[in-house]
Amino acid sequence: MPIAALLTALRLEYLAVRAHLTDIEKRVHPDYGTRAEVGRLPGTSWQVAVLEMGEGTRGAAALTERVMTWLAPQAVLFVGVAGGLKDDIDIGDVVIATKVYAIHGGKESADGFLDRTETWHAPHALESAARHALRGEPHVRFKPIAAGEVLLADADSPLAHRLRQRFNDAVAIEMEASGVAHAAHLAGGAGALIIRGISDKADVGKAQADTEGSQPHAAARAAEAAVAVLQELEPKDKPHPAPHHGPVPTASATLPPRPLGFTGRSAALSHLLTHLAPTPDGTPAPALLISAVTGMGGIGKTALAIEAAHRARSQGWFPGGTLFVDLRGYDDNPVTADQAVLALLDALGVRGTDLPKTSARQYDEYRERLSQHQPRTLLILDNASDPSQFLPLLPGTGDHRVLITSRDRPDALPLHIVDLETLSEADAAALVTTALSNDPRPSREPDALRELTALCGHLPLALQIAAAMLRRRRHRGIALLVAEIKKAGDPTVVLDNGSRGTDQYGRSLALRPVLETSYRRLPPAQARVLRLLALAPGADTSTEAVAALTALDADVATGLLDDLAAAGLVTPVPSGRDVRWRLHDLVRAFAVGRAGEKREEARERLLVFYGRWARAADARLRWLPGRPEPERFANRAQALAWLDGERAGLVAAAQWAFEERHARAATRLALCLGEYLLWRRYFDDGITVAGAAREAAHRVGDSATEAGASCDLGNALDEAGQTEEAIDAHTRARDLYQAVEDRHREAMAWNNLGLALREAGRVKEAIDAHTRARDLYQAVGDRQGEAMAWNNLGLALRGVGRVKEAIDAHTRARDLYQAVEDRHREGTAWNNLGIALRRMGRVHEAIEAYGTALEISREYEDWYGAGQTLYNLALAHEAADHPAEARTHYLQSAAAYTQADARTEAAEARSQAEALE
Incomplete structure (x- = not known):
């Protein structure tokens, strides 16, 4: 069950929350001994952990971070009592803190105390749930509060005067909220919502109010509000994407080569071909036919599937071709269905900006391609270990065929199963004889050959390795090899589970002595x-x-x-x-x-190799005129080609960050992959890599690197459509950069946060974020960064109808990009300027701006950008009542989008052109 944490400072607050729970159990932290009670909240799917933290900011912060890492709650609420600061806030009212001021940060100077206040905003999702759950409640207020290491009991004290002067919108004060809010943000979750019941007026009457029972009453009201929030707040169906994924695989639209020396499977092959054959004309199409080839490891499942596919193709049964993907079901990190569908879409030509963002839409696009655009196709899903790997990948039509290979027999599914056994004695001998090709030894030593095949367990993989040993020693007899294998071990060991010849993973024990013998023969x-x-x-x-x-x-x-x-x-x-x-x-x-003791040194060498060239490739992708030339890669195409070829290894090696010895090198590698994975739209890999880097950096206390990984994670999450998670990641990056006083990268984090906020529809907040980014970039003298912030600010301003200001912002961005000679991004600014000008009715100026943007896109062979600009040009000509020019530009847009392999956009542009005929 998903878990929420309700944190309290005082015993009476703890009891008020606990009274709402059932089925309560105690949990103890295995390392620190911290105690929590966890129960169910009736009427919801939440488990709720309740902790009493004691008074004070520091203890609250420490225990909040411990709870976040220990229990990984989806929601954190800090619930309890506070003193009221305003006359219109009564005892018994409940305040939901929209902001928390940490009031004791500052500098004592000759001019008096200068505030340097930290402010923590309520998490959007939690605040929104609270507003919805508690709307109409007259005694609930959504207002800022103050938090400090002092108990305020005098409305005329210097602190009370300072609060009224410098924090005059705060309506309550207490001692722990700033620590809770700070720790919850730094721990990388969604933050904490602060819920306080007003138990006194923070004045000389506090003691009297306490004796009259105001604290239990206020605590009970706060607890009721917290329960209402959780009842409204839906827990996420699945947790944040785990960073322990293998890389997205590569699917092939061409078959692997035909297996050499394929023999001995005539009956299985015939049975399989019967189910792959097309339905005769006039016969109703059957339901989707799925075949599965099953059997132990090394028995030849993949070889049979590929041989059948080659024979079916030669008969012309699959005009749509074949799609082949290895699901790596028995590796440490099997391929998930969500990863496989990305690879299959790529093989079908759906990639880049044409790729839908969410998994649900990716599956829809995949099935639509197969059902509407793809002639009869054979889908081979190799090496599956669990139905969850392949069930979501099944086509939505019975015309196609699916062939699965697995060591496990999926009996619960309606499949045509070909269950392979080991080869017969005759077929095993034939395989070795064929592999040796015109070698007289098999006919000269039939008894030794028979004994060799028995030692190999009649298993094709073992037989092929044995044949290779004989080929390499053409003048030595089969009997000598038999003797060597016998010395290597007994293949007929009976396991504890009573099975003979295979282990618990379905792997043949006959293979081990053959491999041992082959290995010993190697130089x-x-x-x-x-x-x-x-x-x-x-x-x-x-x-x-x-x-x-x-x-x-x-x-x-x-x-x-x-x-x-x-x-x-x-x-x-x-x-x-x-x-x-x-x-x-x-x-x-x-x-x-x-592998022995030298294995980690080898992995270190590989990380150095990957790190050097990934860094160079990343530098080439980010390169601008005037910067030093990166090594090795002369242009973007070369850098991308290398990254494409090594992607699977790079993504897997980056996850060595979870191992202490390789954490730093693997984390550095991960940070070199963010730009590339976004460019190629491998968002799942991007989330995996950045998540591993962030966790490793957090573990060793490297805040700057953790911030960089959080930025990459936020970008990948945003592109994957997980906007709220992206906002959390960028917020964490911003906070970490502030903590290490890196203003330059803080500006980048503000800019990224603004993009995610705009994506979430929080445009006014996005404007504030981009404004902060712009000001910070100006302060550090980064004109390219400032241009980027101006451009994004213009997009946000246009989103709230402030078009004149948007024109000014895009003009500033254009001029700055020109100054730093970032020609490609200058084209983007011209295009956005054209959109804003058209919105203002300045159509002719917009057409001129689009013309410059189009020239730059073509200069960089950015065909997707050219398609966008041509589409915008068409809209501008329509607005100017030039239908012929508009139709021409729509058609040119469709052609550019087609060149960029953006089929959806191309179809839309053609549709617009047809409407003007």
């Missing part, structure tokens, strides 16, 4: 490369990454990898001009177990 250099390659993150690894892992020259590494491929232990995967290298997961598990 030391090859064995070392195999051990270290097994440590590489991602499904496959580039040659230069292997060279980094092994500290070898790339040519030497390539030669050793070729030798391992000849031994059947490594699979080369052609990739453009290069070759990548893949291990079967059973071979990887075997090799990892032999």
Whole structure:
């Protein structure tokens, strides 16, 4: 169940809250011994944790942060009593704090005390829920309060005078709220809502009010308000995205190569092809046909699926082609369905700005493509370990076919299952004989061949490795290999669970002695490369990454990898001009177990390699004229190509930040990937990478790095449509940059926060945020940053109808971009200026602005930007009553969007053109 934390300072406040709960249990922090009681709130799906923290700001802050990291609550409410500061606030009223002033920060000078006040705003989601739940309640006020380390009991004291003078909108005062609010923000949650019942008037009558029972009454009213807020507030269906995801996979629209030496599966192949064949003409289309190939690891499931797909394609059964994705179901980080659908959409040509933001819309787009635009297609979902990986990926039409491979038999689903057993003795011998090709040994040593296949458990993977050993030693008999394998171990061990020949993961025990024998035969250099390659993150690894892992020259590494491929232990995967290298997961598990003490040094070398080139690629993506040229990558295309090829490994390696030894290097790597992952719209990877970096930085107390990771996380969340979470992340980044006094990056955080606020419809707050960003950028002399803030401020101003001010803002942005020679962003400012001018009715000026923006977009081959500007030009010509020119520009917009692979926008532009015919 989702959990909410109701924090209190006093015992009577604690009891007032606790009275609303049922099924209460005690929880004790395993390290610190902190006690909480957790119960259910009737009528809701909340669990509620109640803690009594004691009086004072420091203790409240410490315990709030501990609760946030221990219980990870979705909502935090600080509930209790306070003293009233205004005549119209009565004892028994409840104040929901819209702001909390920390009143004791400042500087004592010759001119008196100079306030340096921190202010904490109520979290939007919690305040909104409170306003809705408590509307119509005459004794509930939404007002600011003051918090300080003092008990105020005299309305004529110097502190009371200072409050009236400098915090005159505060209606109540208490001692703990600033600590709670500060800690809740820094802990990265949604913040804390402060709910205070007024128990006295903070004057000389306080003691009398206390003796008359005002505190229990006020505490009870505050507790009732807190319960109403939780009853209104819906808990999130699922928690914040966990950072422990593997990378988004790559789906292929082309089949992997046909398996070499495929043999012995004629009956299974025939059965599978029967279900892949199209429905005869005139026969009603059946419901969606799904086939599953199941069996233990290494038994040849993927080989059978690929062979069947090649034969079906040769018959012309799938004019829409094939879609292949490895779900890595038995790796440490299996691919989720949400990740797989991104890869499949990419293979279908839906990428970049054409990609829907939310998972629900991505699934809709995927099914629509298959049902309306894609001819009959074969979808191969390889290596699934759980139905949740593939069920959401099933097409919404029966015309397509789905083929799944898995070690687990999904009996609960209506599938056509081909359950593979090990090969027969004859087929196993045939596989080895075919793999040896014209070698006389199989016919010369039939008994030894029969014994070899038995030792391999008639398992195709083991047989292929054994055949590779024989190929490499052409003058040694099969019987010698049999003797070696026998020495390596007994494949007929009976497990505790009574199964014979496989372990609890469905992996053949017959493979181990074969792998052991093959490994022992390897020269030391090859064995070392195999051990270290097994440590590489991602499904496959580039040659230069292997060279980094092994500290070898790339040519030497390539030669050793070729030798391992000849031994059947490594699979080369052609990739453009290069070759990548893949291990079967059973071979990887075997090799990892032999990596030894040098494994962490190898991973450190890989992080250095990834870090250097990711940093250079990131610098190229952000490069502007006049800056130093980054190494290696001459242009954006080269940088993007390298990042695309290494993405899976980069994302997986960045998650080594969870390991203490690699935390700093992996975190630095993660911060180099934010811009790229946003550019390619890999938002899931962006959330994963930034989340890992933020957690690691927080763990070691590196506030500046934590702030940078929070910025990246907020950007990814915002693009993924998780706007409230993005606002939280950017708020945390801002607070951390303020804490370390980094005004430059604080400006960036304000700017990012403004974008998220505008996305959430909180435009007035966005204007304030962009204004703060602009002022800070001006103060530190960053003209490019100032231009960005002006441009975003213009967008927000236009959103509330302040168009004249928006024109001024976009003009300032344009001029500043020109001054720093940021030509691409100058084009963006011209386009936005044109929109504002058109809104003001200055159509001819707008057309001129669009013309300049279009020239710049074409100069940078930014076809999506060109499509936007051409569409805006068409709108401007329509406003000027030039229908022919408008139609021409709509058609040009459609062409530019098509070149940018933005099909939705292209279709809309064509529709607008057709309406003007």
